[in-house]
Amino acid sequence: MRFEAITIKDIAKALGLSTSTVSRALRDSHEISPKTKEIVIKYAKENNYRPNPIALSLKEKRSSSIGVVVGEIANSFFSQAINGIESIAHEKGYNVIIAQNKEQLEREISALQFLASRSVDGILLSVSTQTSDFDHIKQLYERSMPMVCFDCVVDFEGIHKVIVDNTKAAFDGTEHLIKKGFKNIACVASSSNLSITKERVKGYIEALQKYQLPVHESNIQYINHGGVILEEISEAMQQLLSQKNKPDALIVCSDRVTTNVMRYCQENKIQIPDQLGMIGFSNIDLTDLLTPSLSVLRQPAYEIGRTAADLLIKMIESKRPITEFETVVLTSNLIERNSSVPKKK
Amino acid sequence: MRFEAITIKDIAKALGLSTSTVSRALRDSHEISPKTKEIVIKYAKENNYRPNPIALSLKEKRSSSIGVVVGEIANSFFSQAINGIESIAHEKGYNVIIAQNKEQLEREISALQFLASRSVDGILLSVSTQTSDFDHIKQLYERSMPMVCFDCVVDFEGIHKVIVDNTKAAFDGTEHLIKKGFKNIACVASSSNLSITKERVKGYIEALQKYQLPVHESNIQYINHGGVILEEISEAMQQLLSQKNKPDALIVCSDRVTTNVMRYCQENKIQIPDQLGMIGFSNIDLTDLLTPSLSVLRQPAYEIGRTAADLLIKMIESKRPITEFETVVLTSNLIERNSSVPKKK
DNA sequence: TTGTATGCGTTATCAT
DNA sequence: ATGATAACGCATACAA
Numbered sequence: 001m002r003f004e005a006i007t008i009k010d011i012a013k014a015l016g017l018s019t020s021t022v023s024r025a026l027r028d029s030h031e032i033s034p035k036t037k038e039i040v041i042k043y044a045k046e047n048n049y050r051p052n053p054i055a056l057s058l059k060e061k062r063s064s065s066i067g068v069v070v071g072e073i074a075n076s077f078f079s080q081a082i083n084g085i086e087s088i089a090h091e092k093g094y095n096v097i098i099a100q101n102k103e104q105l106e107r108e109i110s111a112l113q114f115l116a117s118r119s120v121d122g123i124l125l126s127v128s129t130q131t132s133d134f135d136h137i138k139q140l141y142e143r144s145m146p147m148v149c150f151d152c153v154v155d156f157e158g159i160h161k162v163i164v165d166n167t168k169a170a171f172d173g174t175e176h177l178i179k180k181g182f183k184n185i186a187c188v189a190s191s192s193n194l195s196i197t198k199e200r201v202k203g204y205i206e207a208l209q210k211y212q213l214p215v216h217e218s219n220i221q222y223i224n225h226g227g228v229i230l231e232e233i234s235e236a237m238q239q240l241l242s243q244k245n246k247p248d249a250l251i252v253c254s255d256r257v258t259t260n261v262m263r264y265c266q267e268n269k270i271q272i273p274d275q276l277g278m279i280g281f282s283n284i285d286l287t288d289l290l291t292p293s294l295s296v297l298r299q300p301a302y303e304i305g306r307t308a309a310d311l312l313i314k315m316i317e318s319k320r321p322i323t324e325f326e327t328v329v330l331t332s333n334l335i336e337r338n339s340s341v342p343k344k345k
Numbered sequence: 346m347r348f349e350a351i352t353i354k355d356i357a358k359a360l361g362l363s364t365s366t367v368s369r370a371l372r373d374s375h376e377i378s379p380k381t382k383e384i385v386i387k388y389a390k391e392n393n394y395r396p397n398p399i400a401l402s403l404k405e406k407r408s409s410s411i412g413v414v415v416g417e418i419a420n421s422f423f424s425q426a427i428n429g430i431e432s433i434a435h436e437k438g439y440n441v442i443i444a445q446n447k448e449q450l451e452r453e454i455s456a457l458q459f460l461a462s463r464s465v466d467g468i469l470l471s472v473s474t475q476t477s478d479f480d481h482i483k484q485l486y487e488r489s490m491p492m493v494c495f496d497c498v499v500d501f502e503g504i505h506k507v508i509v510d511n512t513k514a515a516f517d518g519t520e521h522l523i524k525k526g527f528k529n530i531a532c533v534a535s536s537s538n539l540s541i542t543k544e545r546v547k548g549y550i551e552a553l554q555k556y557q558l559p560v561h562e563s564n565i566q567y568i569n570h571g572g573v574i575l576e577e578i579s580e581a582m583q584q585l586l587s588q589k590n591k592p593d594a595l596i597v598c599s600d601r602v603t604t605n606v607m608r609y610c611q612e613n614k615i616q617i618p619d620q621l622g623m624i625g626f627s628n629i630d631l632t633d634l635l636t637p638s639l640s641v642l643r644q645p646a647y648e649i650g651r652t653a654a655d656l657l658i659k660m661i662e663s664k665r666p667i668t669e670f671e672t673v674v675l676t677s678n679l680i681e682r683n684s685s686v687p688k689k690k
Numbered sequence: 691t692t693g694t695a696t697g698c699g700t701t702a703t704c705a706t
Numbered sequence: 707a708t709g710a711t712a713a714c715g716c717a718t719a720c721a722a
Contacts, residue, residue: 005462005488007714007715007716008715008716008717009715009716017692017693018692018693018694019693019694019715019716019717020692020693020694020695020716020717020718021691021692021693023715023716023717023718024691024692024717024718027717031691031692032691032692033691033692036691036692050458050461050462051462051715051716052403052462052714052715052716053462053464054399054402054403054408054464054714054715055403055698055714055715055716055717056715056716056717057399057698058397058399058400058403058697058698058699058700058714058715058716059697059698059715059716059717059718060698060716060717061698063399065442072428073424073427073428073431074421074424074425074427074428074647076419076421076424078424079418079419079421079423079424079427080419082418082419082424082443083417083418083419083445086418086443086444086445090444090445095442095443095444095459095460095464096442096443096444097410097440097441097442097443098427098431098440098441098442098443099431099435099440099441100428100431100435113395114440115440116395117350117395117396117397117398118350118395118397118398118399118699119398119399119440143350266611302419352698352699352700353699353700353701354699354700362708362709363708363709363710364699364700364701364709364710365700365701365702365708365709365710365711366707366708366709368699368700368701368702369701369707369708372701376707376708377707377708378707378708381707381708396699396700397698397699397700399698399699400698400699400700400701400714401699401700401701402714403698403699403700403713403714403715403716404699404700404701404702404713404714405700405701405714406714
């Protein structure tokens with residue numbers, strides 16, 4: 001048999017007061033005599049009274065909770081982002097409700113509907129990779145549901161988003177390799193149709209151009225299956241390393257591809273960075289893992305989460321729509337390890 | 346200005362009906378004329394009516410949501426467990442509210458209070474490593490809040506929990522190495538005061554005994570700082586490998602220690618498994634990472650999450666307390682890679 | 691200073 | 707077949 005939690009009504013009955021008096025006493029209203037206050041608060045404490053947040057929500061038309069929709073929670077980018085989201089939410093008195101879209105449009109729609117039917121005050125959303133039709137999101141937007149997109153963002157007029165400057169990150173990474181003395185830097189990129197791939201390759205090319213280094217098409221390899229298929233990585237690497245003008249360094253533009261390129265190098269006894277300079281994009285905190293010698297462009301998942309949650313809660317708590325923060329752009333951090341100094345030249 | 350969602354009352358007013366008629370029509374009650382039903386349902390659909398879950402919660406005294414308290418969401422064990430939890434919850438129509446205890450007792454208490462004040466129907470809990478006083482949990486238990494512990498469990502009469510058979514896992518792993526032909530197997534364990542460490546070392550010893558292999562105290566190394574400090578790993582490994590009767594294989598009893606032992610081997614050019622057989626415990630899905638040659642005892646985080654959520658929801662939905670499922674014990678999976686066959690010997 | 695009444699959105703229990 | 711009303715727990719405008 002379930003314990004029935006104590007309510008204001010119970011307290012009122014027990015003390016021979018009215019519910020409003022109790023309510024006011026508990027909220028420390030100035031219009032209640034100190035004596036009554038004391039009695040009520042004492043009784044409430046003794047009986048471990050807690051206000052029912054659901055009743056409050058119904059009354060105040062807000063639930064003090066925000067919804068988060070991501071692809072897969074187990075994806076470490078998302079779990080780190082959620083970590084950041086939770087930290088801000090906790091700070092500001094919100095709880096976090098998680099939903100996954102499993103990279104399926106259908107699941108995304110049902111998750112959004114579920115959250116949106118007034119049980120959350122706002123939504124943080126990373127759209128599924130399968131989502132090309134944004135009607136369900138637009139609909140919510142038009143109904144003024146506070147919403148912030150991050151990571152995989154949709155792009156329509158007015159939607160708020162937090163993104164990473166991929167072009168700058170790739171530029172910075174490439175420039176870093178150039179400054180270390182590498183002369184012939186190749187690029188292993190992810191699927192050519194992804195916007196993040198295009199942005200990163202752009203940054204790579206811009207860096208080469210800034211230092212008047214030649215851009216060789218053959219030095220850019222696209223991995224179209226997300227780096228899941230090892231053969232694809234092998235092929236790309238062999239392609240690169242069999243050229244007469246063999247690259248002396250690599251910038252790898254996706255985290256999954258990064259780990260697999262590292263694995264390839266390990267299996268083929270290619271020493272990083274002595275034989276091949278390398279910088280990889282990575283969301284995973286590689287500190288814990290087996291790559292002590294790889295410099296990494298870390299996407300600030302935690303920071304993205306914090307920034308997005310902060311923006312969302314600001315939107316929720318402001319009466320008027322916030323337009324000035326429409327898009328927030330963050331920057332990747334370059335984490336250098338075992339400084340990639342080329343031994344040979 | 347915030348969009349005001351449509352309610353039953355709005356529909357009733359618009360159609361000149363009473364709220365109860367509308368409510369019944371929407372719930373497809375048999376005591377409503379087909380004509381009225383049709384009109385109401387059509388109007389509701391057109392105006393995108395969604396019942397307000399908060400009002401429902403208030404009425405039904407349930408929120409169709411479960412709370413999860415873990416140490417750190419970004420910890421991949423937890424994020425995978427949450428993944429499992431979410432999958433079951435979604436299946437059964439519950440949403441998942443996340444809270445972190447950040448491995449602090451204080452945060453744990455506030456998280457539990459927050460969730461418990463009737464906004465969730467049940468709680469899944471992995472207690473913080475700092476928690477030695479269980480009053481706050483017992484209190485909830487006594488108020489009949491449905492609760493299931495997993496991973497870091499508390500142990501008092503009647504509490505429901507989902508745990509992993511660590512002894513069996515270590516036994517299986519050690520036995521596997523023995524069957525592969527390794528004769529002198531060492532054990533790198535985590536902090537000696539943790540229960541999981543004791544259980545795992547127990548399994549290791551039992552396996553050796555079963556095959557009449559000698560148990561050398563010097564072959565068991567405890568890592569007391571969780572494997573964070575690399576020096577500790579180095580020291581332990583040197584200790585082991587400098588013995589006159591050098592071990593030919595290792596069982597590593599914690600995931601963080603596993604990755605760092607791997608790193609040590611990599612840096613010291615010790616080939617796995619040719620020079621040293623090895624099996625490690627791991628929560629992380631190492632498939633994606635840089636250890637193609639390590640066999641792993643995978644703790645089924647996803648399965649733990651599913652099992653715990655399933656049990657919790659059964660408890661929530663049953664009228665009487667469930668006693669028969671008090672503790673569920675799961676088994677680790679041994680994932681073999683590049684079969685650890687010793688070349689020499 | 692305290693009490694009464696109302697409403698938040700929904701459904702169940704009475705009426706009609 | 708439909709409508710009126712009360713109730714869930716809380717806060718507050720209004721009354722006393």
